[in-house]
Amino acid sequence: MKKVFKKRLKKLIFILVVIFISLFVFRFIYGYTKKVDTTNNQAQFFDNISNSRKNYASKKYQIKSSNTVQTSVNVDQKYEKIAEIKSKSTEFDKEESDARKKIEKYKALIQFEQKSGNQGTRKLNLLIGVPPENFDALYKDLIHIGKIQAKQITKKDKTNEYKELNAKKASLEKIRASLIELKTKGGKIDEFMQLENRILEIEQQLQGLGVSLGDFDDENEFCTVQFSLLEGKEINISIIHRVKVALEWTIKIYLQLIVMFFFLTLFAYLFLLAIEKLKILENIINKK
Incomplete structure (x- = not known):
């Protein structure tokens, strides 16, 4: 009997240890995958000015008809093309200067500008009008400034x-x-x-x-680049600190699981005991 009890006790301890180690490893790995971001949320700068300025471009091409007599139709498409770039920088002054040089290089215009924040938490928002032929080149250069957080290009047909x-x-x-x-x-x-x-x-x-x-005139043809540069600091977290945080979290969650398991077991025991008592009472009533 004692051997069976010891065997079961060892098995229970082994399971509890495995659960503890699994929780610790999970939290330790999660600490590495979670990114620390010290920058503030980006202001809704572009949303506020979206209705005050529109940039359009045109593209001329021919469409061949499918009739027996082949003819071509000239199409003058009007479209709106917007690139959104959100970047984070640990060298704000240098990368702001690089961005302005790229804008000047591709003969683009800064149509709206907002710069705010104190040293360490500065934000720069630029609404840039760029000639359609330079749009792709400027976009490719700007996405190499800082550490890109988000980027996308949207094109809408405005011919109708x-x-x-x-x-x-x-x-x-x-x-x-x-x-x-x-x-x-x-x-x-x-x-x-x-x-x-x-x-x-x-x-x-x-x-x-x-x-x-x-806005649709040929001389005013531009595509739009919405460029945001946020200043942020890189935080290097030591392994000892990560182990400490993971251990604290593991102990907290582990104790909660043990307490929850204890009350569930107690409830199940009392429930089964009540059922057993009811069966005994039923048998006594039946014998009478």
């Missing part, structure tokens, strides 16, 4: 939007011409004033359309 703006402009110009012609036919003063007010409204709408269409 451009055509709709032109169609709306043509329609408003026709209405304006018709109203001006009505003015020459005379009429009551209040009718004349209404015509003047309506013409003024159309003029204002045409001015707004002119601004929107101006």
Whole structure:
């Protein structure tokens, strides 16, 4: 009986030790995979100015028809292309200077700029307009500045939007011409004033359309690069500290598991004991 008890006790101790070591190894490895980030969250700079500035570019190409008589159609595509780059730097001044040199090298323009924070926690946000032919080269250079946290390129077709703006402009110009012609036919003063007010409204709408269409002009063609540079410090954690943290976490979780296991076992024992008592009571009642 004692040999069986000792054997079971050894087996239980072995299982408990294995569980403890497994928890410790898991937490120790997790400490290496978890990255420490001392930088602040990026400000929503680009979201705040997204509606105030749009950069568009165009691409001209031909599409061959599938008819028996082969013809080609010239297509003038208007599109919006945006690159988003988020980088972290431990040499903020140097890498900010490198970024500005790259922007100048590819004849790009800084359209909006925000720089904030104190030494050690500085942030730089740049909205850059770059000629379409230099977009890829600038993007490839900027993603080598600092340690990249995130990057992506988005391209949206704006051809239909451009055509709709032109169609709306043509329609408003026709209405304006018709109203001006009505003015020459005379009429009551209040009718004349209404015509003047309506013409003024159309003029204002045409001015707004002119601004929107101006973004599509060939001379204003740009693609967009949203570049964020955050200053952060690298933290080197010693092995002793990692062992200490892993050991503290393991002991805490291990004790919680032991306590939970104890109460579950106690509950199961009491539950089985209650069932046994009910069976005995049932047998006594049946004998009577």
